[in-house]
Structure formats: C-alpha cells, structure tokens
Amino acid sequence: MSRCKISNRHFSHNRHLCHNQSGELSKGNQQAIGIFDSGVGGLSIFNAVKDFLPQENIIYLADTRYAPYGDQSEAFIIERSQKITDFLLQHSIKLLVVACNTATAAAIQVLRDNYSIPIIGVEPAIKPAVEKTPEGRIGVIATKATLKSEKYQRLKARFAENASITEKATPLFVQLVETVAQLQPQHIAEIKQELQIFIDQKVNTLVLGCTHFPFLNEVIAQIMGAEVTILENAQPVAKEIARKLGDNVNLQNTARQLTFYSSNPAAAQAKFNLILRQKVNLLPF
Structure with missing residues (x-):
C-alpha cells in the first residue's frame, strides 16, 4: 500500500x-x-x-x-x-x-x-576527511554561512570530535568562479594567501565545502602540494x-x-x- x-x-x-x-x-x-x-x-x-x-x-x-x-x-x-x-x-x-x-x-x-x-x-566531506586523515589535521574552506550553521556544527560533533580542524571562510573563491573568465597571476597569489593558514597548519586533507570551489581545484592542488588530499562531493x-x-x-x-x-x-x-x-x-x- x-x-x-x-x-x-x-x-x-x-x-x-x-x-x-x-x-x-x-x-x-x-x-x-x-x-x-x-x-x-x-x-x-x-x-x-x-x-x-x-x-x-x-x-x-x-x-x-x-x-x-x-x-x-x-x-x-x-x-x-x-x-x-x-x-x-x-x-x-x-x-x-x-x-x-x-x-x-x-x-x-x-x-x-x-x-x-x-x-x-x-555538505562538507568531514566524515571522509576524518577517515582519510589519521593524524587528524583537516582544513575546511567554505562560506561564512556554512561554517556558522547548526548543520555543520552537528556534522563536526558527529564525525570529527577528536580531529584538529582548521576552518576559513573564503568568499573570494566564490567571486572568482562567478566572475573571472581566466585566472591571472594576481588571482593565483590571492588564492595562495587565502590558503596560507592551511599550509602553516600542515593539514593532511583539505575539504572543499562549497560547490564553487572544485572549479579552482587545479590551482588549489598546485598550491597545497601533492601530499595534501583534496576532497569535494560531486x-x-x-x-x-x-x-x-x-x-x-x-x-x-x-x-x-x-x-x-x-x-x-x-x-x-x-x-x-x-x-x-x-x-x-x-x-x-
């Protein structure tokens, strides 16, 4: 029935x-x-x-x-x-x-x-990041609204209670994807500046917590280096x-x-x- x-x-x-x-x-x-x-x-x-x-x-x-x-x-x-x-x-x-x-x-x-x-x-790939990162050094880039949301906080509490997570809101990345036809050297420099906190923290895994960000995946991967796993959810x-x-x-x-x-x-x-x-x-x- x-x-x-x-x-x-x-x-x-x-x-x-x-x-x-x-x-x-x-x-x-x-x-x-x-x-x-x-x-x-x-x-x-x-x-x-x-x-x-x-x-x-x-x-x-x-x-x-x-x-x-x-x-x-x-x-x-x-x-x-x-x-x-x-x-x-x-x-x-x-x-x-x-x-x-x-x-x-x-x-x-x-x-x-x-x-x-x-x-x-x-949603940001927190669970796969924790599974792939035994050392627990995880970076998350997302919008400010996502990082502040109750849903995201519950996601962290459920899957990443013991993980070390570095977070950064990156509205610049959304702006670049929406408005820039081809990245110029100054754009790449700005992207690296946004990612510097994750380089300094020596994260093992970087979670792309916005569906815009995979369109910058190639540049992000070059900046972060081959040893860093980048996760998105498409x-x-x-x-x-x-x-x-x-x-x-x-x-x-x-x-x-x-x-x-x-x-x-x-x-x-x-x-x-x-x-x-x-x-x-x-x-x-």
Whole structure:
C-alpha cells in the first residue's frame, strides 16, 4: 500500500510523485532531476550527475541575481529555496538536488518538511576527511554561512570530535568562479594567501565545502602540494542520486534534455558557456 505525504500548499505540484513505504519513487522515471545553486558552483554537481547518469533529463537553476548565498540571511535563503523548488516542481522534477552547501545548511530541512519528492543536499566531506586523515589535521574552506550553521556544527560533533580542524571562510573563491573568465597571476597569489593558514597548519586533507570551489581545484592542488588530499562531493552526490532513484532512472532510449535557468541570464551567460564549454540557452527565472 503506497503512502504520500503532501502539504495542501504544494498538492498541485506533487500529486504525481507519491512514494511507497520504503521511500522510493513510484512514478515519473522520465521526469527531470532538478538542481539549483546560487550561481554556477552547482555546475560541478551537474557535471557529475550528467556523466554518472547519462540518460537523465536535468534542469539546472542558478539564482545568479542573489549570489552568493553565503552573504545572505538564513531567512532569505529559505525563502529563495522554497520559491525555486516551487518553480522546479512546476516543471515536474522527480528529485531535487540542493547543490549549494549554504542552502543545504539553511534550508534543506524546511524543504524536506514541506515537499514530498526526494531532496538531496551537499555538505562538507568531514566524515571522509576524518577517515582519510589519521593524524587528524583537516582544513575546511567554505562560506561564512556554512561554517556558522547548526548543520555543520552537528556534522563536526558527529564525525570529527577528536580531529584538529582548521576552518576559513573564503568568499573570494566564490567571486572568482562567478566572475573571472581566466585566472591571472594576481588571482593565483590571492588564492595562495587565502590558503596560507592551511599550509602553516600542515593539514593532511583539505575539504572543499562549497560547490564553487572544485572549479579552482587545479590551482588549489598546485598550491597545497601533492601530499595534501583534496576532497569535494560531486561524485558522492551523483551516486546518492542514483541510489535514491533506484528503478526510477530514465530508461527511455531518447535524447535527453538539459535545461538551464538563471535569475540573471545576462550576467551568467558567459560563465555558463565557459564552464560547460558550449553555448547554452540560458532561460530567465
């Protein structure tokens, strides 16, 4: 016997996405996966999902007008996350990915309490870092909002009670990914300055706690050195999506659709083209 928990406010969007008692989707395998972030950072998740699940239709939404979320209040992030989720549900998504560490920390529980579809978030890879770092010297770079969040503090308390963790909020990295087409020597010098605290602390593992940061991975790795393990979460998220979908992956042998939205297409178009290495049709949200 199936069971479907749906709030009245969202019934018209969600009625075709009931779950059975095991929590699995019961219908909709041709529907799209919805992914959103404050900007282009979540394209690191999008790329991993696109490659790992090559048959899936995907809708990606960048809330460019209000990026970065790390500078916004929790109430504002929750409001935007709900508005975006409503919009994506109108396009009949079967699963939602909150591809933003800040939005995950601030809003994912609210979203899960109010929507019936599976919702997957992202969080700093603290548990894998502890597992890979017996010496316990771990660095975490993230937004200020992520580092201050209760969700992040609970994550540390659960998995890293005995680890030595050095943290730094790095809004510069988000700015570079969102606005700079090609890194110049002064940008690399600024990145090294931001990372200096982790070099001084001789961290063994550096956790990239923002989906924007993997786009700087090559430079970060060069600066930190080959002996430092760098962790991000795009591949684990893609695998979790596949696990959550189960038998509801898209089995149709047709060309999939990749759709892109932005709340400020004019500002985001060039960066989308650069990251995705092709000109994309960026629609207004």
